Amino acid sequence: MERHRFVCSECGAEYYLQAWKAVCPNCQSEYTLTLVETPREGRKIFTAREYGVLLIIGYTFFSFLTPSSPTLINLMISFTLIPEVVAYILFLLLALFLFLGTTGGVWAAMVVGVAGTAYGVASIPIHGFAAIIPTALASLWFLGALLFHKHSQAIRAHQEKMEDARNMPEYSGWGSEKSREQH
Helix, strand or coil: CCCEEEEECCCCCEEEECCCCCECCCCCCECCEEEECCCCCCCCCCCHHHHHHHHHHHHHHHHHHCCCCCCHHHHHHHHCCCCHHHHHHHHHHHHHHHHHCCHHHHHHHHHHHHHHHHHHHHHHHHHHHHHHHHHHHHHHHHHHHHHHHHHHHHHHHHHHHCCCHHHCCCCCCCCCHHHHHHC
């Protein structure tokens, strides 16, 4: 339900309407509402979710290229019976589910990001500088997933709050409650 900005040339009143109206709701002048083009913001290069996805992929490749680094993938490979390929596939699936924006994928990315950050911080005394890179990647992808989660919650709250346009004061159509009461 996209709204456009209209301004009355008679009284200067400003309205955000779905479509042009012939009569200004404020001064009742006819044919005085004009559409005012608002500049559109350009799309950001990447969203927080996409940054998170790229960071998970970077974490996975860093783990692959440096098998001795303290990453969750290398920890899984060394302490479980999970084959190496499966561990990498699990992290790439995590990136895919975060990219798709599934609720479970976003939560999993946040939980695994916290775990990766905690493991990285705990590994800094042992591994030194080699632990800083995966720690930073995990904490940044957690932050990207968290920001995306907050954004998607705000969008859901806005969608739940939207009203029926027929009950809005600027609506003068024949389907409104006011026009039904008048007839």
